Amino acid sequence: MTLPRLSRRRILTLAAAFACAPRHAFASTWQGRALGAEVSVTLTGPRTKTEAALADLPAQLDEIESLFSLYRPNSALSRLNKAGFLAPNARFDALIDACDRAHTLTDGLFDPTVQPLWQALAQGRETAPARALLGWHRVGRTAQGTCLDPGQQLTLNGIAQGFATDLIRASLAGRDFTKALIDIGEQAAIGGPFRLSLEDPDHGSLGHLTLENAARATSSPGALRFGPNAHILGPQEQKPLWSTVSIEARDATTADALSTAAVFMDVPRLEKLRTDADLLRITLVDRDGNLRTL
Numbered sequence: 001m002t003l004p005r006l007s008r009r010r011i012l013t014l015a016a017a018f019a020c021a022p023r024h025a026f027a028s029t030w031q032g033r034a035l036g037a038e039v040s041v042t043l044t045g046p047r048t049k050t051e052a053a054l055a056d057l058p059a060q061l062d063e064i065e066s067l068f069s070l071y072r073p074n075s076a077l078s079r080l081n082k083a084g085f086l087a088p089n090a091r092f093d094a095l096i097d098a099c100d101r102a103h104t105l106t107d108g109l110f111d112p113t114v115q116p117l118w119q120a121l122a123q124g125r126e127t128a129p130a131r132a133l134l135g136w137h138r139v140g141r142t143a144q145g146t147c148l149d150p151g152q153q154l155t156l157n158g159i160a161q162g163f164a165t166d167l168i169r170a171s172l173a174g175r176d177f178t179k180a181l182i183d184i185g186e187q188a189a190i191g192g193p194f195r196l197s198l199e200d201p202d203h204g205s206l207g208h209l210t211l212e213n214a215a216r217a218t219s220s221p222g223a224l225r226f227g228p229n230a231h232i233l234g235p236q237e238q239k240p241l242w243s244t245v246s247i248e249a250r251d252a253t254t255a256d257a258l259s260t261a262a263v264f265m266d267v268p269r270l271e272k273l274r275t276d277a278d279l280l281r282i283t284l285v286d287r288d289g290n291l292r293t294l
Helices: 008-019 047-055 057-067 076-083 089-103 111-122 160-173 252-262 267-276
Strands: 026-034 038-047 138-142 145-147 180-184 187-188 194-200 204-211 215-219 244-249 281-285 291-293
Touching: 008 291, 026 047, 026 057, 038 047, 038 057, 047 057, 047 076, 057 076, 057 089, 057 160, 089 145, 089 160, 089 252, 138 194, 160 180, 160 187, 160 215, 160 252, 187 194, 194 215, 194 244, 194 291, 204 244, 204 281, 215 252, 252 267, 267 281
Parallel strands: none
Antiparallel strands: 026 038, 038 180, 138 145, 180 187, 187 215, 194 204, 215 244, 244 281, 281 291
16 A cells, blocks of 8 residues: 655654554554545554555545535435435434434534525525525434425535544444544544644644544634635524634534534533533634633
């Protein structure tokens, strides 16, 4: 297996992360793309075992994209959006269950039905018709499958990367790896500690956070804009309150979904969210670049 060439910054990061690895452990990294994000998985373990696990990653990620990608016309998500119906699928249904939980925890701020609104903004169209289609409560769930109201479409971009991260972490843990860092836009750690940077699109690098046997997801509304509109959209016409929100949780699915919605929440609501969702830490960056940790 040929591994991609690493930048000096990546080499320094890995050197710090694995400085305390056992003497005979082998640390190796696989890099690629999935679900629109750069992917890296770094493992420590016996060389043969580590290289075999990394060699399996492309097929695993391809299977995940076949479910949740908006850009594959035959993915399960694309078929649901086109036909308005999708028959039961264990992994897809598990992610829809996670969407339900995130929707409830955020009082409706996490809402995957914003896809028509996202498209309208991206194409410069009038948004009122798209807004009329919003509403997670209108998504039907029965024993026969998942059903959308006419005209509705879903985006899972605010949760699918975290879900994929958890799937890969579970696979590696099932192969008895005790030290790994999975990064599919969101990060999850087996063992650790791992030192991760905190970046903001407007204020640059703001320091580092430590992750150990946990997951982190970071949302920055200003990372992409449609004119005056941030790329993270809520079901109402909310404006983001934070430049960046980073959430640490026990799983990346929860961290991903809640960090997406948390950009619209003030501090009292975030404190309640931390308690209700049993989060480990919330790190906030305001518009002036000031840090606050809950």
